[in-house]
Amino acid sequence: MRVPYGWMAEYCDPGLDPDVLAEKLAMTGTEVERVVVSGPPSADNFVIGLVTAVEEHPDADRLRVCTVDDGEGERTIVCGAPNVAAGQTVVVALPGAVMPGGMKIKKAKLRGVPSEGMICSESELGLGDGKDGIMVLEDGLAAPGTPAADVVPISEHVLELEVTPNRTDCFGIYGVAREAHAITGAALAPAPWEGESVEAGGEIDSLVSVEVENHDLCPRFTARAFTDLKIAPSPLWLRARLIASGQRPINNVVDITNYVMWLTGQPMHAFDLDLVPSGALSIRSAKPGEKVATLDGVEREVSTDTVLVCDQNGPTSIAGVMGGAVSEVSETTTSVLMEAATWNGPNILRTSRDLNLRSEASSRFEKQLHPDLAERAQIVATALMVELCGATVASGMVDVAAPLSESGPIRLRNGRVERILGLAIDTDSQTEALGMLGFGVEADGDDLLVTVPADRFYDVTREIDLVEEVGRVNDLDKRLPATLPSGSGRVGGLSRQQVLQRRAEDSMREAGFDEIVGWSFTDPGETERLRLATPDSRADAVRLSNPLSEDQSVMRTTLLGSLLGAAGRNRSRGAGRIALFESGRVYLPAGGFGHGPLGGDFPGDQRPPVNEPQHLAVLASGTIDPATWDNDPAAADFFQIKGVLERLALGLGTEVEVVAGEQPFLHPGRSGTVVANGEEIGWIGQIHPSVATAWDLEETVAFEIRLAELLKASPLGEETYGDFTSFPPVDRELALVIANSVEAASVLAAAKEAGGDLLVSVTVFDVYRGDQVGPEEKSLALRMRFRADDRTLSDEEVDPIWQKIIGAAEALGGKVRG
Amino acid sequence: MLERLETIEAEGTAAVNGAGSAAELENLRVKFLGRKAELTGILRGIADLEPAERGPVGGAANKVRKGLEALVESRIESLAGAELEASLASDRIDVTLPGSPVRAVGHLHPITRTRRLIEDVMIGLGYQVMEGPEVEHDFYNFTALNHPADHPARMLQDTFYIESGAGAPEEAGPRDVLLRTHTSPMQVRAMETTPPPLFMIVPGKTYRRDSDATHSPMFHQVEGLAVAEGITLADLKGTLLAMLREIFGPDREIRMRPHFFPFTEPSVEFDVSCFKCRGSGKVEGEDRCNLCKGIGWIELGGAGMVDPNVFGFVREAGYDPDLVTGFAFGFGIERIAMLRHGVGDLRLFFDNDVRLLEQFS
Structure with a gap:
């Protein structure tokens, strides 16, 4: 949410440097991603100028030589814009001015004619698209030499807020102003809708009718009608605010809907009333296969969950997400049906997700807006429609609303704030904080009864939510003490399995192996490269339905692929010694959970969806012992890796056996099954040459075991003494x-x-x-x-x-x- | 006779002293002390002498024999020593050649080392270490953490879903099984099976659909959960402060900024004061501290008081929000490792280049 500082300051001006305000907002719950400047980085050296004469450039067809009164005298400026003319009031960038993007204006010669500054276009000032050339201000708007910033909003500081999804109020400028009020104490101007209301019924009923099929999906739909209006560009101040907010000005009517949304948080939609036959709208769920052509020029097929706003001929807009092309406001529009509706948040979220279409409107509606906001928006929009479009307002408002489920005040018990925060905040401070945030507060004995405003209706519903509100605006970070939970006789520690896991990993490190952390997901082709095929369960990988890429679309069923991948990459980078191990999980179809968490048996009432035991795998490729000046050790072979396996077991105080056993990815004559306590726990062997080649490796040996089952065989910590001195062997x-x-x-x-x-x-x-x-x-x-x-x-x-x-x-x- | 003995003694002594090798001495021993030697003959013939001569001759002969014997022994010893020295001196190696290297000790991955460091610190504060599944039910990852279906809070985390059928349970719907987006699902699993007081941390892999220099689709988190009677937000602050000081140094400070998470209320994000610039944001010779970007604080993770709605899912296991309160926190292990070791790109951790691994012994 981009918040132009000047716009917010119209309602609450804390008189602070924007960076200081940003810091205060961040420390009270509203993160400010950054503070940027819309337009030139500084307003210095931009002044109002009066063009007094324009002549053709002697050596360039497209350039004009202008004489400009800058208040202190006349200066010559060479200008390339076709629309420059004598008598215009313009913005001049004097030498020393810095343009958006960093270009500094200097005195220069253009095709031999000296030029002392630049006459600015809208786009050069960050105020519009500027396709018509220089920006021409109203005659007599300001005297030459007036600082441009006094009359034109250039160099506006903009706070880019990262609004959390619970704070729908801060998706409107006024909500941010209220927040600034609550955290700085600066005065808050009344809301622009304050004290006004629009009655249902009136002239509107002869122009517009609305039917709502399902009030759950559309809790409120309001409409007003405007006639005899004139479509035109918006005035500069409005365009400047929209641009600073990150929106593109279009025309006065559309700009008003966007302006009101930015101010109140309530999105609006304007229909060309003449393109809505009989002014009749109905709101209903889409029919199977129904298509809507949206404003962005795309025809979209929508699901039956989608709510449509329809006229007598069919869909005219996707509710809460995007308007339709059928009834789009255009330059010839003279009558407008202005919609401000309340939609069902989860439904809008689903729709925009399914359509992969997010708009400023949908991102607000999906968080659930309160029905009161619709009327507020109509009030603010009406005033602007009259002022900026010269529209005639049809009296009254179509208002189709479901009865609102009332919720009474929330009780904030005395002492509750301290019990949760560990910091006492007195009742007066609680009352004051809640009041500034817009809550109604009434004392009830020692407790407070708190009424929630519409802006916070879905966010603050419980006592605990009030505790947070009171805490966050009370300088929580500075005042909160740092204490430790009082003792309860608890003892921290690792489980026996965790102790043994560390020992197993440490012993592989001490045996000379580097630990890797491999990706849990891999490419589906890995199975084939490892020569795994059904019915081997390792060929039946758990698949992601929305992977980032095909390369990371299935969950690994063995650590071997990760180790071979790391070995191959390191080999290709010229690594001399490749001795790697990984202690990590594999992901197998459910069933057959092993021993303890390392066996995939986790705490919780529901079993995990799949089986994810911890494996330990060790791989050596080529020579892993150092060469000396009189000896070149051979490449690691089966017995060397078996020695590592035996050391692993020995380090755990146990033994493993290796019996002949084949694996698709192992050399058939040099492979075995690892057995501990009579249970098969893994494999060991030389990697099959054609598998090794797939990873650009030569002779490679490895083993992989189920860690929980090896650790289970360990007697560590549970040994009993055996007499070895009394009776010799x-x-x-x-x-x-x-x-x-x-x-x-x-x-x-x-x-x-x-x-x-x-x-x-x-x-x-x-x-x-x-x-x-x-x-x-x-x-x-x-x-x-x-x-x-x-x-x-x-x-x-x-x-x-x-x-x-x-x-x-x-x-x-x-x-x-x- | 006595004269003869003197002569034998003088001859023998001279010969033994003049001998140059162990073999020569052996011959001399036979010659002067052997069975056929003159001295031996004299000793054997004592009985045939006049009684008056027997005493003096026998004494003198024995003295000569013992003297020669001792001399031979001592000469043998000294010659053997000299011969050994001579042979060792000729057996010479070039001590300047390199020694034979032993097999290098390997390296634990920096993530493992960082994870263990955090575990050890929290164990010291009285926490158990627990682990939970990475492929998880929607219920634990979202629903039981107060993220209702179609709630915008779910949009905060881009989630990987598991295809039903292959691998995943057949009966699961398209969005019922996912890769956990945080370690928080273990909060509910742990509370289901362990009554309060509960003090635990959960290290482990987590997944989000995001990939750039500071986001990896797979990363590691540590979750912390403390539930008991009388736990407060101030206790959370003290716990995080104690932990961060162990990790980043005793002078560190902590900052908590109110925030929003669906499963905690109140919620905060927490920062640690920058250990490079000591929180000043300034470093000599630079525009601003490049570690904290001049802010003086380093963002680390999220935390808060366990939302009563979460306790609602485990009320029957003994978690009544009117009786117990709790705090929870979570942060990234990679982030800690990057900060502690100056690793600039998150993706390096999963590339497993031994040139990186070898830097962390």
């Missing part, structure tokens, strides 16, 4: 020749199974392939530790277990190596 090693096809994991599993409780650990510490074993065989060296909690184990006790383990290994086809 027995360590034994076993060399086993076995077929290549038998995985180490199955040998270990068989050993654990056979070893029972006394076997506390078993690990592979060497793998040998070569001449000493067969071509399809390997030798696995296993180290085992046996221990009992209550006694020292003897060989006699271990031997039978040892034999059982060997038996189990042999059952897998293994032979003990001699």
Whole structure:
């Protein structure tokens, strides 16, 4: 909302620098985006001049050499405008004046003739479109030498307010003036509609009739009629105000509707009465497929939710949004039907959203205006129609209104303000503040009974709203103490899952990986690049219905795409080392929620619409260990990334297993499924070369796990002490020749199974392939530790277990190596 | 005999002292002290001597033997030490070559670090950390936060909606499921399941249809909610002030400007005094402080007292607006990270260029 300072000051002039007022407004709830100047940045060096003589330029067809009286004497100004003539009163920019846009006027020679200034056009002063050439003022408007700003509104300060949607009152200049009054104490002039009213009925009834089909959608429709008027440009003062407000002057009638809207907050619409057959209007919902040609020259098909203003032949305007071409006011108009109506806010919002058409009118109506505003607007408009258009007013007003649901005064309980704000404001100050804001206040015992004005009817409906009003204009920021909530024995902290999450992330950082934060949305083609296809649920991504772009139109189902994307981008930028991890969410169709918030199981009565578990994924591409002058490490391979996975588990005090398992995006021979506590929690492997190529990467390895399920396996913080000093362990090693096809994991599993409780650990510490074993065989060296909690184990006790383990290994086809 | 012993001692001592290597000493030990050595023979023959000679000869012979033995030992030790030194001295490396680097430690993303900083500060003030869904029901994101359907307040936030069918629940209407536009939906979720007093923060991803240097369609927020008996707007001010001083330094001040949010009443926006110009708006050598644009204050977020209409949705969970009051606040994590670390463009956070990540160890 652009508020020209001078216009506001007509009703309340706080006598403050516009920047100071802007600061005060900002500190009381009305944000001021900026203060701008409409027209030249300063009015200095703009004066009224009288053109005394005009001659042709000796060397240029289009230029004239003018003699101008500037009050101090005559000066020569070369002017290019075709309409310049002797005897005109004009605005002259003297050398030193600065034009809008920053150009500074200097003495110059134009085609050999000296020129000492510039005769200004409307557009050069920011006062109009200026297509007719220089601006010619009324003869004798002011003596030559008068500062131009005294007679023409140039260099007007404009406050650009960011009005919050609850404050419909501040969508009108008078509402802003009242706000300035309440926060500065400066006097407020009576509203321009104050003390006047228009009765229903009268001459108007013979000219105009209105029918309203649904009062919910149109709570009030008022109309007045004006005849014998003359369409003309608006006077300069009005055009200047509209331009400073950011509106384009059109003609006196249309300008009046816009001027009144800007002043009162109530939009209006003017119909050419002669183009409304019999002056009969009906307000109804659109029929299926109905089309309306709007003022902007577009024919629009509207939905059946849309409310139309129709004449006997069909739609003539889209209610509350935009007028129609059928009954547009034109240069030949002589009679006008002036509409000021109240529409249903949510309906207007929906309509303008559906039509993708927002106007100054719809942006006000959608916030719900009070029906009283319609009459105010008619009062102000009527005076201007008579004054500026020479119109004859038909007496009375068509007024089709639903009965207004009355709401009584609101009780503001004594002490309530202090209880909410933590700051005591005495009753007198409360009364004064509310009164200046336009509320009616009456004492009732210790309480206040407060009546809400029409401008604030839908905004202030409860006691708490009054508390806010009282607080915000009472220098809240300066007076409010800073206290802390009194103690209630509460203890802050992270949940166990959150503690473990941090530890997992930290351990990946310590292992040498950089954390990324990837986009939650991705392009639909990613699934294909990852070779994911239905029925894999990861190919069934959650889709946005209104994405910013196709590239960000589906929610990711794996972190791998984000990591590959970051890896590829960094590689193409020449990054030497690519070791990345992400701890973030993926978005899967609902069902199968995991453990705790990290598993997608959030607090609340309603389950989340989709499943969004936290994953942890780690990726290494190429060499991640530093080269030295005597050693070049190889590219990270499967076992290196598996080592990282094992370190992650170890850091959480737990273990994971990797068993053979394929993924569409992994090298089929170098991929596995990650298992924790017997549950599959993710995948690990080398990225399939054709997938890696899609991101311009070479050998790349990665893993991705469901974080909640890994953390669930962690005993951290819940460990119990085990005695390790009283009874020493027995360590034994076993060399086993076995077929290549038998995985180490199955040998270990068989050993654990056979070893029972006394076997506390078993690990592979060497793998040998070569001449000493067969071509399809390997030798696995296993180290085992046996221990009992209550006694020292003897060989006699271990031997039978040892034999059982060997038996189990042999059952897998293994032979003990001699 | 005694003379002979003196000679043996003198010869042996001279030979051992003259030996140049451990091997030579070993030979000398055999020669003078071995089984076939003369001295050994003398000692063995003591019993055959006259009784009067046995004492003096035996004593002298033993003395010579012990003396030689000790001498050999000490010579062996000193020669071994010298040989080790000599061999080490010839085993020389170029100590000026670079050391072998260990694998670099990685980096947490600046958003994670900033999020943790905020979490830790709020934990210190007695808050729990909670998380909620990013794909959310309209009910939690809007309706229960006092945004009625077709209310213009919804226009304040450009919302991403989820297509029904694929992924989202089949029964959902076209605007029933969305990407949360703020972390505030967790206010209602938390109150539904936790009776007052409730002190919690919610960090997490949020989404709005907006993209430029200061707006990203995905960004991070932290929500705060405190509900108990007797909570006031002044408590909100004190809490924000304590938090901002932890984040931006002990000399910071806070400013609260009345504002409008549908789910708080009264509502404010809050600013922190600029830490670059110390709130003066001026910096030596510049027209104005470029961090706060000369205003002296940096806008951070929105806050206010929980609107009674919001409590209306959780009254049965123990939130009676006549008994409890509460405050809520929200602000962007990226904004804090940008201010603290001087990152100029929000989009850099999601580009994940390692040259940026590596700057935040």
